[in-house]
Amino acid sequence: MSVIYQRVALIGLGLIAGSMAHAMRRAGLAGEIVGTARSAETRKIAAEINLCDRITETAAEAVQGADLVVLCVPVGAMSAVAAEIGPHLSKGATVTDVGSVKQAVVDAVAPHVPKGVHFIPAHPLAGTEHSGPRSGFAELFDNRFCLIVPVEGSDPKAVADLRALWEGMGANVEEMDPDHHDLVLAVTSHVPHLIAYTMVGVADDLRRVTDSEVVKYSAAGFRDFTRIAASDPTMWRDVFLNNKDATLEILGRFTEELFALQRAIRTGSGDELFDYFTRTRAIRRGIIEAGQDTAAPDFGRTKASD
Amino acid sequence: MSVIYQRVALIGLGLIAGSMAHAMRRAGLAGEIVGTARSAETRKIAAEINLCDRITETAAEAVQGADLVVLCVPVGAMSAVAAEIGPHLSKGATVTDVGSVKQAVVDAVAPHVPKGVHFIPAHPLAGTEHSGPRSGFAELFDNRFCLIVPVEGSDPKAVADLRALWEGMGANVEEMDPDHHDLVLAVTSHVPHLIAYTMVGVADDLRRVTDSEVVKYSAAGFRDFTRIAASDPTMWRDVFLNNKDATLEILGRFTEELFALQRAIRTGSGDELFDYFTRTRAIRRGIIEAGQDTAAPDFGRTKASD
Incomplete structure (x- = not known):
């Protein structure tokens, strides 16, 4: 070079x-x-x-x-x-x-x-x-x-x-193009970060579950959210203030779908939940095939944390 | 042994x-x-x-x-x-x-x-x-x-x-106790999984952003969600049907907080966003100190996917 x-x-x-x-x-x-x-x-x-x-x-x-x-x-x-x-x-x-x-x-x-x-x-x-x-x-x-x-x-x-x-x-x-960039990033990055921040905030607020419990049992799924939610606060404040339209559009779609799943839980619609969860597996396979991640279980985290 | x-x-x-x-x-x-x-x-x-x-x-x-x-x-x-x-x-x-x-x-x-x-x-x-x-x-x-x-x-x-x-x-x-278990897991696992499933579903629905874009650019944050959302659909259907009360309680708190952040974005309240994002860093530090994860950047994923 x-x-x-x-x-x-x-x-x-x-x-x-x-x-x-x-x-x-x-x-x-x-x-x-x-x-x-x-x-x-x-x-x-x-x-x-x-x-x-x-x-x-x-x-x-x-x-x-x-x-x-x-x-x-x-x-x-x-x-x-x-x-x-x-x-x-x-x-x-x-x-x-x-x-x-x-x-x-x-x-x-x-x-x-x-x-x-x-x-x-x-x-x-x-x-x-x-x-x-x-x-x-x-x-x-x-x-x-x-x-x-x-x-x-x-x-x-x-x-x-x-x-x-x-x-x-x-x-x-x-x-x-700049506009398309901002929409794609709202989906793949900005809204996922906002959601992760929110979920970590909820855990922190909950009096009946102690912080130490949240910390101890984080490997059950929550841990990935805390990693995302530990990113630089100034950078992320500016992202949301400056990509307001695309973020709000994707957030609107997100809450719509979340409410539909919440209703399925409330009414006990098992088939609806099963079909939704099955559909999302395909995207994951695409990401592994595209080489943007590995299929190794837990990404070799067990080793990394030894 | x-x-x-x-x-x-x-x-x-x-x-x-x-x-x-x-x-x-x-x-x-x-x-x-x-x-x-x-x-x-x-x-x-x-x-x-x-x-x-x-x-x-x-x-x-x-x-x-x-x-x-x-x-x-x-x-x-x-x-x-x-x-x-x-x-x-x-x-x-x-x-x-x-x-x-x-x-x-x-x-x-x-x-x-x-x-x-x-x-x-x-x-x-x-x-x-x-x-x-x-x-x-x-x-x-x-x-x-x-x-x-x-x-x-x-x-x-x-x-x-x-x-x-x-x-x-x-x-x-x-x-x-069983009840406390179900609440702790709703926070640390069940609701995070539901949210991840939802976010992946939103990405899949969006006509203006192609699937291949979502897949290509997933490393920006979305990738962690797809991993979570690729878990066994039958298992997760049963989790939500059988931990309905705790899941709905935590989901209610989640949407409340998400709406507050959404409003802060809409109104341009930078300080509110900054304070929220700063608070969530502490939980992350606790998880690393508790040995349930590593502080290594990206968990050595770059190496794992080589």
Whole structure:
């Protein structure tokens, strides 16, 4: 693999930026990696662990001379960061992001991108429940998807370079429109996260079941929900505020179907429950066949937790 | 470890019974393991893979001379099986089960257990999304909980032997009342499963998002739901029909909280969302500290699916 960008500026140094730094180094994709974060503590840790080649105090400094700028901040902070860096971007540079919603990011960032700079939003579908500069690792994107969302008139060469970067970091790249992206993610990610947060909240509220019982017996199914519900609160607040329409649409469908199943339980309609539960197995098989998961029981968790 | 029961009869040969057979053999806990299943195909496979020492055609035959009888059938089938084996049980034997609800099993089985036979319900909190006689493995119960639910007047020696069996198969044993068991499991398992089934059903229904998109991009959070929702439909139908009250109570609380969060999204109440999402992180930390999961990112899934 050879260098694609001479200088990459990472704005924000959390899980995704940190993993990008490790993955770019693994494959030698960047000449120099410059990083910055709003918090002095984050910058200090990043310097200590040598996460980037250079750490700057401000985003304006970080982007100077960079041919790729990656916005790795929560969606709600994109507009302010774009306004700050806009005047300092180099002609011919590419600005991209890693936000979990795309139309809102296009609206927030595009107005601040000067003529002659390419703006190509993107979203790597990868993450863990951990956050902060120490949480990144080079393998995070391996065999995961990265969705690139070119805006109208995107320069084909700039898009091809960004695609090569993500492929070099291990991801499978697909292109998608911002609106469709936001709907697909509402189904596959945003609403599942909201539901997981809610279920964990319910367990926490319940006086007749103690917290320690919930914790002890979590392996019965609940554990997967707590993992999802431990993700970064700021990031998820911004996702829901900025993908409101698609989230509310999918939530509406969800509660409709949940009420139908609830009624089947109340009325003892066993056949209806059985048919519903049978139908959902097919999707699971599709996911295993697509290589996005393994058929191994419990994903080898027993071993991982030894 | 030494033999605790001279002859163990497994009624039903799915994931749990199969795993018990492997785990009992691993530790030498049973003199002889006899198995039976209603389906001739299941009995044939079990014989082929040498799952038990002996396979019988009927449950009545299987329990003859057994000092431990384990009912490993769906909760809805417990009453019929208990009625069939009742007259054939040996005096001094113990009858137990592995069902996911407990009060309904007590109601279904107890009337058929003759005087002089001990009935001690139990529930190992372990499983995968696989089912059938080939799905079992010896490690399934290692470091997982098994809840024993002694009914009034249970013989202490009989309870101690059953506890020793489960501990010998790797589980941590706790005792609990049937009603409390059913409520705790509604929170930690039954309602999470129903929600996962519903979310997967919603994804399947959505015309504007294709099945292949749902499958491809499942790693964004949805994947955990599909694993849960791929579990055995018969088992889960029976769980919901037989733990109706606790399930409906927890579902009611769930929809209340979900509506509150939905309203916060609609009205743009970022602080409310942030506070809610922050609170749920604490439960996750408790689960990792309790050793019921690992803090490793993504549970080493990346490696498992290589």
